[in-house]
Every structure is written in C-alpha cells, then in structure tokens.
Amino acid sequence: xxxxxxxLLITAIIVIAVVSAILIALAQSExxxxxxxxxxxxxxxxxxxxxxxxxxxxxxxxxxRIVIENGSAYMAEADCPDKYCMDYLPIAKNxxxxxxxxxxxxxxxxGTQDARQLDVVVP
Amino acid sequence: MTTKRAAYCAMLTALAVIFGYVEALIPxxxxxxxxxxxxxxxxxxxxxxxxxxxxxxxxxxxxIVLVSFLFGNMSMMLYSLAGGMLSLLVMCYLKRMxxxxxxxxxxxxxxxxxxxxxxxxxxxxQNLKIAFYFPALMMAGLVTGCVIGMxxxxxxxxxxxxxxx
Numbered sequence: 001x002x003x004x005x006x007x008l009l010i011t012a013i014i015v016i017a018v019v020s021a022i023l024i025a026l027a028q029s030e031x032x033x034x035x036x037x038x039x040x041x042x043x044x045x046x047x048x049x050x051x052x053x054x055x056x057x058x059x060x061x062x063x064x065r066i067v068i069e070n071g072s073a074y075m076a077e078a079d080c081p082d083k084y085c086m087d088y089l090p091i092a093k094n095x096x097x098x099x100x101x102x103x104x105x106x107x108x109x110x111g112t113q114d115a116r117q118l119d120v121v122v123p
Numbered sequence: 124m125t126t127k128r129a130a131y132c133a134m135l136t137a138l139a140v141i142f143g144y145v146e147a148l149i150p151x152x153x154x155x156x157x158x159x160x161x162x163x164x165x166x167x168x169x170x171x172x173x174x175x176x177x178x179x180x181x182x183x184x185x186x187i188v189l190v191s192f193l194f195g196n197m198s199m200m201l202y203s204l205a206g207g208m209l210s211l212l213v214m215c216y217l218k219r220m221x222x223x224x225x226x227x228x229x230x231x232x233x234x235x236x237x238x239x240x241x242x243x244x245x246x247x248x249q250n251l252k253i254a255f256y257f258p259a260l261m262m263a264g265l266v267t268g269c270v271i272g273m274x275x276x277x278x279x280x281x282x283x284x285x286x287x288x
Contacts, residue, residue, distance in 0.1 A: 001276045006227035013234055013265050021258035028255075041249025081196060084156035097252045099244070101157075102198055106250045 024095075032094040032109030035073045037066070040104040049073065049092065049109070061103040073107060075100065127288025132178055136185045139166040143190040155256070158263040161233065161271060163190075167211065168229050168275040169282060176215050183211050201247075202240045209239035225279060226272030233268020234261055 037044040039059055047055055049071050057064045064085070065077040072092035075085045078100055085100035091109050098107040142162040163186060170179045187207050191200035210232040217228045237260040245253050 001224065001273055002226055003222075003224040005222045006224050006230070009223060009227050009230060010265065010269075013230070013261055017258040017261040017265075020261075024255050024258065038248075038250060081199075082157070087156040095252065095255065097250075097255065099156075099248065099250075099253055101202075101244055101248065102196075104248045106248050106252065108250070108252050 028093045028095040030094045031071070031092060032096070033111035034109075035066070035068065035091075036108050036110045038106045038108075044105075046110070047073075057105065059103070059105075061105070062100075064100055064103060064105055066098075066107055073109070074098070075107070078103070125288040127286075128178075131287045132174070132182060135166050135170050135174075136182050136189070139163040139182065139186040140189050140193070142166060143186065144194060147194050155259050155263055158237075158260070158267075160267050161236070164210075164229070164232065164236075164271045165275050165278065167207075168214070168225065168232065168271060169279050171211075171214055171218055171228075172225065172279055173282060173287060179215075180208075180211060183207050198247075202243050205243040206236040206240040210236035224272075225276040226269060229272025229275060230265055230268035233266075233271065234264035236268075237261065237264040 032049060034046050034048045036046045037055070037057065039057070039061070044057065044059075045055070047053060047066075047068060049068055051068070052070070053068050054076070055066045055068070057066070063077070063079045064075065066073055067076040069090075072090035074090040075088060075098050078085050080100055080102040082102060085098055085105075088098040091098055091107070094109055094111070096109045099105070140163070142165065146159055146162050167179065167183055167186075170182055174182075187200060187203045191197070191203060195203075213235040214228050214232040217223055217231050223231065238257075241254065241256060241260055245251060
C-alpha cells in the first residue's frame with residue numbers, strides 16, 4: 001500500500017505546509033483595526049472592528065451580511081449556493097480573510113491596533 | 124476501442140458521477156470551508172492504473188461536466204476543471220515515473236487538486252490574500268489523497284483481475 005518514497009513525499013508536503021503556516025501565522029499575529037470588503041477585486045468599503053455593526057452587501061452577484069461583534073467579524077448570512085463563507089470562524093487578526101467565492105467577495109482584516117492610537121499630540 | 128471497453132468506461136463515469144452526488148448529500152467536512160473527501164477520485168485513481176491515459180482524461184472531463192450541470196453551477200465547473208485536470212496531469216506523470224505507490228500518486232493528486240483550485244480562486248476574486256489557505260489546503264489534500272489512495276489500492280487489486288476488453 002505504501003512505498004518508501006511515499007513517506008518522503010508525505011514528509012515534504014508536511015514540511016512545506018508547516019513552514020508556510022508558521023510564516024503566515026507570524027504575519028497574522030497582530031490584532032487588526034478594521035475590515036475591508038472587496039468584490040471582484042474592486043474596493044467596496046472599510047468598517048472599524050471596534051464598533052459593533054452589521055454590513056449588508058447587496059450587489060449584482062448576490063447578498064451577504066457581515067456582522068462585527070466584540071472586535072471580530074463573521075459572515076452571518078449569504079445567499080450563495082454553497083454557504084462556505086458562513087463556515088469561517090470569526091476573523092480579527094491582521095491579514096485574516098473570509099471569502100465568498102460565488103459572489104467574488106473578500107472580507108479581510110487590515111491595519112493594526114496601534115495605527116488607531118495617536119503617537120503624540122502636537123500642541 | 125471495443126464495445127466492452129466503451130461500456131466499461133461509461134460505467135466508471137457513471138460511478139464517479141454517483142460518488143460526486145453522494146458526497147453532495149453527505150458532506151464530510153474537515154473544518155476548512157469547502158474541503159471534501161473527493162470520493163469520485165477513487166474511480167479516477169483506479170482508472171489511471173487499468174486504462175490508457177486518454178481514456179481516464181475523458182472520464183474525468185465527462186464526470187466534471189455532468190456533476191457541474193446536474194448538481195452544481197458554472198462557476199463550480201471552472202474550479203473542478205482546474206483542480207481535476209491539474210491533479211490528473213500530475214498523477215499521470217508520477218505514475219509513469221513509477222517512484223510512488225498508488226497511495227503516493229493519489230496524495231500528489233489530492234494536493235495538486237487543491238492547489239489548482241486555489242490558483243483559480245485567487246484569479247477569480249483578484250485577491251492574493253486567499254493564498255493564505257495554502258498550508259491548510261495542502262494538509263487537506265494530503266489527508267484526503269491518502270484515504271482515497273489506500274481505498275483505491277485495495278479495490279485495484281480486485282478489479283485488475285477483471286477482463287476489461
């Protein structure tokens with residue numbers, strides 16, 4: 001059922017997956033400031049993660065309702081055929097995404113928490 | 124091509140379509156949105172070892188077109204074609220190289236299937252951030268490819284004894 005070389009292949013796949021997962025986790029370690037919604041590659045809007053809100057997107061490709069609650073965002077409703085976007089866990093860290101492929105809609109977390117705070121106040 | 128072989132290919136296509144349907148009815152989730160076992164690939168992996176390559180390509184193409192029209196939609200067909208054809212190309216090549224077992228070939232097929240779909244997804248939504256699912260999809264391809272490969276390995280040893288014309 002297995003040959004020796006198979007385990008070489010399995011090890012190689014695991015190593016590549018783990019290394020890229022670590023790199024991505026490092027890139028996504030900071031809490032984000034807001035979410036950016038893009039549809040079919042074009043900008044739709046940006047919404048702050050610090051306030052609870054509901055965003056209804058009703059475009060030609062379909063309807064999506066994104067909810068921001070306690071600093072994280074999730075897909076609450078979608079009328080796409082597969083509903084995979086509603087299976088995603090809530091996102092809050094910089095770089096995390098929720099994708100609704102049939103509607104070509106991407107929700108991504110952008111900006112870091114620090115960016116919202118003022119460094120100095122010039123008198 | 125003999126009549127017997129044509130009937131055999133048609134039967135394999137029908138079986139692959141039914142597997143696709145069964146899977147749509149009972150989704151086996153892996154915790155990653157959209158990832159599934161890919162039961163139909165048991166048929167494709169076995170066919171790869173008992174039929175000439177071009178016949179397997181025809182079965183794969185027929186399966187994707189039929190499943191997309193019957194149970195899916197046009198955008199689904201694009202993803203299935205990208206994943207299905209890339210994985211079949213990789214599997215054909217690796218089988219010819221003869222360095223991996225059926226399971227190894229199936230694992231490579233599972234991983235390349237997911238990579239093919241990811242590339243299409245990046246192109247469709249025009250956002251590179253989706254590539255962040257690369258590690259999760261690679262691991263998913265490894266697990267599903269391994270399960271499918273081990274099943275195919277068992278079934279193949281029985282099917283090989285049948286005269287397929």
